[in-house]
Amino acid sequence: MNVGIDLIHFSTSDYYLGLDAFAEEKNIDVDKFYIGIGQEKMSIAPPDEDVVSLAAKAAAPILEQIDKNSITAILFATESGVDQSKSAGVFLHGLLNLSSRCRVIEFKHACYSGAAALQMATTMVRANPKEKVLVIAADIAKYDVDTSGEATQGCGAVAMLVTESPRIIAIEPGSGYHTEDVMDFWRPNQRKTALVDGKYSTKVYLHSLKQAWQHFTEETGRTFDDIQHFCYHIPFTKMAEKAHQTLAKVAKVKLSPQEFKAQTLPSQVYNRIVGNSYSASLFVGFCSLLDNLNENMANRRVSFFSYGSGCVAEFFTGLMQPGYEKVLMSASHRKQIEQRQPLTYAEYLAFYHEVDDEVENIEFERHNKGPYRLAGIKDHKRYYQTL
Ligand code: HMG
Numbered sequence: 001m002n003v004g005i006d007l008i009h010f011s012t013s014d015y016y017l018g019l020d021a022f023a024e025e026k027n028i029d030v031d032k033f034y035i036g037i038g039q040e041k042m043s044i045a046p047p048d049e050d051v052v053s054l055a056a057k058a059a060a061p062i063l064e065q066i067d068k069n070s071i072t073a074i075l076f077a078t079e080s081g082v083d084q085s086k087s088a089g090v091f092l093h094g095l096l097n098l099s100s101r102c103r104v105i106e107f108k109h110a111c112y113s114g115a116a117a118l119q120m121a122t123t124m125v126r127a128n129p130k131e132k133v134l135v136i137a138a139d140i141a142k143y144d145v146d147t148s149g150e151a152t153q154g155c156g157a158v159a160m161l162v163t164e165s166p167r168i169i170a171i172e173p174g175s176g177y178h179t180e181d182v183m184d185f186w187r188p189n190q191r192k193t194a195l196v197d198g199k200y201s202t203k204v205y206l207h208s209l210k211q212a213w214q215h216f217t218e219e220t221g222r223t224f225d226d227i228q229h230f231c232y233h234i235p236f237t238k239m240a241e242k243a244h245q246t247l248a249k250v251a252k253v254k255l256s257p258q259e260f261k262a263q264t265l266p267s268q269v270y271n272r273i274v275g276n277s278y279s280a281s282l283f284v285g286f287c288s289l290l291d292n293l294n295e296n297m298a299n300r301r302v303s304f305f306s307y308g309s310g311c312v313a314e315f316f317t318g319l320m321q322p323g324y325e326k327v328l329m330s331a332s333h334r335k336q337i338e339q340r341q342p343l344t345y346a347e348y349l350a351f352y353h354e355v356d357d358e359v360e361n362i363e364f365e366r367h368n369k370g371p372y373r374l375a376g377i378k379d380h381k382r383y384y385q386t387l
Pocket residue numbers: 029030031032033035036037079109110111112148149151152185196197198199201202205233234235236239276278279307308309
């Protein structure tokens with residue numbers, strides 16, 4: 001039985017900060033960002049946008065195409081959770097008016113949780129093909145101002161419907177894993193922003209890739225040449241390029257510049273202008289591949305490398321399904337990205353500091369253009385609005 005992603009759609013916020021404006025403010029050569037880390041823009045969430053409103057924006061176009069009462073579970077992956085107890089997915093469940101015969105759970109391990117939720121969903125469907133699982137990966141990447149991480153912020157959400165006989169990609173059994181207790185990036189409970197040992201984190205990422213690949217080849221017997229397209233977790237696009245160079249080296253494969261580009265570049269187009277979206281980033285990369293490769297990918301194998309700091313990593317693959325191109329929502333992705341409004345550095349800082357969802361009562365000024373927004377907090381309870 002084939003199990004995998006039947007529909008996929010992603011969302012991002014209505015605003016961005018260009019790294020040209022960022023470089024000018026910080027008096028840094030812009031090529032450090034455009035070339036050095038391979039980033040041009042970062043999506044910035046206004047105060048009335050959170051992972052629930054982003055997730056609803058990502059999921060709604062999927063629900064319009066199916067009987068939404070057929071969804072049996074929501075697996076919501078995030079490290080920007082909105083409550084220490086209630087899962088973000090239950091807020092989403094209410095906002096989208098889903099059936100009560102649907103269970104909801106939140107997944108967490110840094111950027112890895114999106115892949116963990118997807119794999120859990122495939123396991124659920126293999127055990128009971130009647131299951132239709134809505135997987136959400138949604139995050140807002142936020143670092144302290146004037147730290148090395150500030151240029152690698154961003155936000156986004158990806159919604160994936162996981163079913164049997166999927167129309168887009170069948171996820172193949174067999175993965176390689178790597179887990180190691182390290183402190184490369186973390187966010188203690190009392191902090192809104194992540195702490196990071198930046199250079200160390202890039203080394204652990206590449207080490208985890210080598211270990212997970214080794215395990216993957218032992219488990220599946222597959223080789224580099226069995227894979228046509230490679231998707232990586234993308235904190236910034238240069239990281240994905242370094243990952244692919246590393247993998248080719250470990251697999252002892254010599255790639256021409258054209259082969260290298262063809263295998264990885266289409267999956268980086270969106271991430272370069274959206275920024276890091278943590279748990280969603282790998283799947284924003286997959287959407288980017290689907291929307292930006294001008295070739296038919298039917299029956300080709302795509303690999304996914306998920307890395308979550310701390311750290312947990314997984315390498316797995318899927319097979320593209322014939323006719324997948326008929327169900328893509330590429331136009332919606334492009335429209336969202338193109339319609340974003342640029343912010344000056346001062347406007348970005350105003351959003352950055354305005355967010356205050358720890359207070360008991362607040363009504364947020366309207367910045368988010370919808371279709372869903374965080375309207376306010378009353379007696380410590382978040383409430384949302386459909387526009
Ligand atoms: P930095 O100190 O700002 O930058 O840190 P740098 O000085 O290392 O420069 C970056 C690159 O730009 C270098 O190239 C420079 O040579 C080059 P490299 O040596 O890396 O090949 N450069 C230039 N190139 C052209 N023209 C110029 C120029 N100037 C410099 N004028 C760092 C960079 C990535 C450390 C920083 O951005 C950071 O701390 N980011 C946050 C952490 C991060 O993203 N880590 C990635 C791996 S961990 C991960 O992916 C997990 C994560 O997503 C979280 C989760 O799991 O939840 C983060």
